[in-house]
Amino acid sequence: MSDQVQNKMQQPKEQQQIGNLLLLSGVIDFTLALLKIVVGWFANSHALIADGIHSFSDLVTDIMVWILNRVGTEEPDDDHPYGHARFETLGALILGSMLIIVAGFLVYDSVLRLIDIESVEIPTWPALVAALASIGAKEWLYQITRSIGKKARSNLLAANAWHHRSDALSSVIVLIGVGGAILGVAWLEMVAAIGVAFMIALVSLKLVKESIEELVDTALAESTVADIQETIENASGVRGVHSLRTRKMGSAVILDIHLQVDPAISVSEGHYIGAWVTQQLGHKFREISDVTVHIDFEDDAHVKILQLPLRTEARRELLAAWKNFLPEEDIQKLTLHYLDEVINVEVYLIECPTADKPEQQKTLTEAATSIIWLGEIEFWYR
Numbered sequence: 001m002s003d004q005v006q007n008k009m010q011q012p013k014e015q016q017q018i019g020n021l022l023l024l025s026g027v028i029d030f031t032l033a034l035l036k037i038v039v040g041w042f043a044n045s046h047a048l049i050a051d052g053i054h055s056f057s058d059l060v061t062d063i064m065v066w067i068l069n070r071v072g073t074e075e076p077d078d079d080h081p082y083g084h085a086r087f088e089t090l091g092a093l094i095l096g097s098m099l100i101i102v103a104g105f106l107v108y109d110s111v112l113r114l115i116d117i118e119s120v121e122i123p124t125w126p127a128l129v130a131a132l133a134s135i136g137a138k139e140w141l142y143q144i145t146r147s148i149g150k151k152a153r154s155n156l157l158a159a160n161a162w163h164h165r166s167d168a169l170s171s172v173i174v175l176i177g178v179g180g181a182i183l184g185v186a187w188l189e190m191v192a193a194i195g196v197a198f199m200i201a202l203v204s205l206k207l208v209k210e211s212i213e214e215l216v217d218t219a220l221a222e223s224t225v226a227d228i229q230e231t232i233e234n235a236s237g238v239r240g241v242h243s244l245r246t247r248k249m250g251s252a253v254i255l256d257i258h259l260q261v262d263p264a265i266s267v268s269e270g271h272y273i274g275a276w277v278t279q280q281l282g283h284k285f286r287e288i289s290d291v292t293v294h295i296d297f298e299d300d301a302h303v304k305i306l307q308l309p310l311r312t313e314a315r316r317e318l319l320a321a322w323k324n325f326l327p328e329e330d331i332q333k334l335t336l337h338y339l340d341e342v343i344n345v346e347v348y349l350i351e352c353p354t355a356d357k358p359e360q361q362k363t364l365t366e367a368a369t370s371i372i373w374l375g376e377i378e379f380w381y382r
Contacts (some may be wrong), residue, residue, distance in 0.1 A: 017148055018069055018148060018152065018154075018157065019066070019069075019070075021144065021145060021148055022062055022065060022066040022069070023066075024141075025058075025062050025141055025145070025160075025164070026059055026062040026063070028137050028138075028141060029055050029058040029059050029062060030055075030059055032052070032055045032133070032134050032137060032138070033052045033055035033058075033059070034052070035052070035130055035133065035134075036048050036049065036051050036052030036055060036130050036131075036134060037049055037052035039126050039127060039129070039130040040052055040123075040127060040130070042126065043123050043124045043125070043126040043127040043130075044122070044123050044124060044127075045123035045124075045127035045174070045178055048123070048127045048130055048131060048174050048178070051131075051134065051170055051171055051174050055134075055167065058163065058167060061095065061098070061160065061163055062160075064091060064094070064095075065091060065095070065156060065157070065160045068087050068088055068090070068091035068156060069088060069091075069154070069156060069157070071084050071087045082249055082254065082290065083249065083250075083252070083289075085249045085250025085251065085252055086214075086215065086249055086250065088154060088156040088250045088251075089156075089211050089214045089215055089249075089250055090211075090215070091156045091159070092156045092158070092159040092207055092210075092211045093207075093208060093211035093212065093215070095156070095159040095160060095163060095207070096159055096204045096205075096207035096208040096211060097204075097208060098163075099159075099162065099163060099166055099200055099201075099203070099204035099207075100200075100201055100204045100205065100208070102166065102200065103166075103197040103198070103200040103201040103204065104197070104201075106170070106173075106194070106197035106200075107194055107197045107198075110190040110191075110194050110197070111190070111194070113190050114187060114190045114191075117186055117187055117190075122181050122182065123178045123181055123182070124182075125182070127174070127178045128175060128178050128179060128182075131171045131172075131174045131175040131178060132175065134167070134168070134171035134174075135168050135171045135172055135175065138164050138165070138167040138168035138171060139164075139165070139168045141161075141164040142161050142162070142164040142165040142168060145157055145160055145161035145164055146158065146161040149161055152251070153250075153251030153287065154250070154251060158207070159207050162200075162203050162204070162207070166200045169199070169200065176188050177190075214247075214248045214249070214250075217247040218247070218248075219245070219246045219247065220246040220247075220248070220253065224246075225244065225246055228244065228246070228255070228281065228285065229241055229244055231280060231281060231284055231285075232244075232257065232259070232277055232281070235273070235276065235277045235280060236273075236276075237261055237262070237265075237269075237273040237276075238259055238260070238261065238273065238277065239260045239261055239262065240259075240260035240299060241257060241258065241259055241260065242258050242260065242296075242299050243256070243257070243258040243294075244256070244257055244258070245257075249289075251287060252287060252288070252289035252290070253285065253287045253288045253289065254288075254289065254290045254291075254292075255281070255288060255290070255291045255292070256291075256292045256294075257277070257291065257292070257293050257294065258293075258294045258296050259273065259274055259277065259293055259294070259295055259296065260296045260297065260298060260299060261273055261295060261296070261297065262297070263297030263298070263337055263338075263339055264337065270295040271295065273295070274293035274295055275293075277291075277293065278291040278293060297337075297338070297339065298339070298340060307341075307373075308338055308341070308342075308343055308373050309343075309373060311334075311336060314334075314336060314343060314345075314373070315334060317371055318334070318345070318368060318371070319331075321367045321368045321370065321371060322364055322367055322368070324367075325360075325363050325364060325367055326349075326360075326364060329350075330349055330350050330352075331347060331348070331349060332348040332349065332350060332382060333346075333347075333348040334346070334347060334348070335348075337375075339375060341373075342373055342374065342375030343373050343374060343375055344375040344376045344377075344378075345374065345375075345376075345377050345378070346377075346378045346380060347364075347377060347378070347379050347380065348380045348381075348382060349379060349380070349381050349382070350381075350382060351381035351382055357379075357381065360379075361377075361379045364377070364379070365377050
């Protein structure tokens with residue numbers, strides 16, 4: 001059985017917030033790009049012009065994040081039965097990789113400029129104003145994107161938030177560089193840039209690592225798995241749990257569980273226990289979105305060769321053994337319990353007032369002793 005837990009990753013209100021945020025982000029990035037390039041040109045700041053070009057590249061990132069977020073929150077379909085959340089994860093991986101490349105270029109450019117520090121031109125004060133405006137705007141975008149990303153449990157938005165933070169830090173470098181150049185200490189910009197680049201790279205590597213782990217179906221943390229297992233084992237009717245498998249898809253968690261229950265209960269009761277466990281897990285762990293439950297009567301974690309007969313063959317062998325002692329029409333129902341290497345059988349017979357029940361049961365039991373798969377037999381009369 002597989003149950004969809006009613007824990008939605010992004011509600012319509014959250015999706016609208018994300019859409020509005022990305023639209024606002026695009027407008028701000030476009031405005032900052034124009035501001036920095038124009039001011040940089042007139043203020044003689046090559047660093048500010050480069051930062052403006054970087055802001056134009058952020059527009060591409062905003063568009064990519066918007067597309068991947070829209071695709072990632074679509075409902076499951078025939079081609080994607082578990083949903084589209086992995087598109088968000090893919091976006092986080094791409095964005096994290098892009099940030100690592102940006103950090104690498106920052107280091108490369110800073111080292112080249114340190115080597116040729118004599119050629120660094122002296123900018124004018126308007127570049128300081130443009131850099132300060134960029135720092136304020138991008139830091140504000142970082143804070144609001146990070147906040148909404150946390151609420152939506154979106155790694156893609158978390159990655160985009162750090163992209164904004166990297167832009168703010170890039171503008172800090174420009175500010176330091178411009179200020180240092182005006183004061184006659186041009187090397188400050190390059191040293192600061194290298195330090196910031198390493199910080200961006202560390203954050204980006206963490207995002208890339210988490211995205212790759214999700215894409216290859218890495219299990220949840222051991223402490224979380226242990227907490228989930230404890231919740232299952234404490235459920236009424238559950239005798240044990242094994243083959244508990246966990247994985248993430250975007251912000252959602254997907255579980256595969258083998259529940260061990262009493263072998264004598266009905267199929268419907270076993271199914272209900274599984275559904276009840278799924279409900280309890282959904283209440284306690286809000287990130288769980290899908291649970292597949294396999295009901296077992298024993299621990300079948302190890303592969304077994306199935307040699308016991310199915311119902312049709314088992315019934316045929318029993319009737320053949322009883323043909324001289326019991327008419328087939330006297331058997332109302334047979335219930336089979338598959339227990340490891342044997343089958344226990346419950347036989348429901350039409351009650352005959354003149355029949356010697358103990359003697360009949362003894363005769364039928366002895367007649368079936370040659371059946372190698374047969375375990376215990378219980379007789380019931382109606």
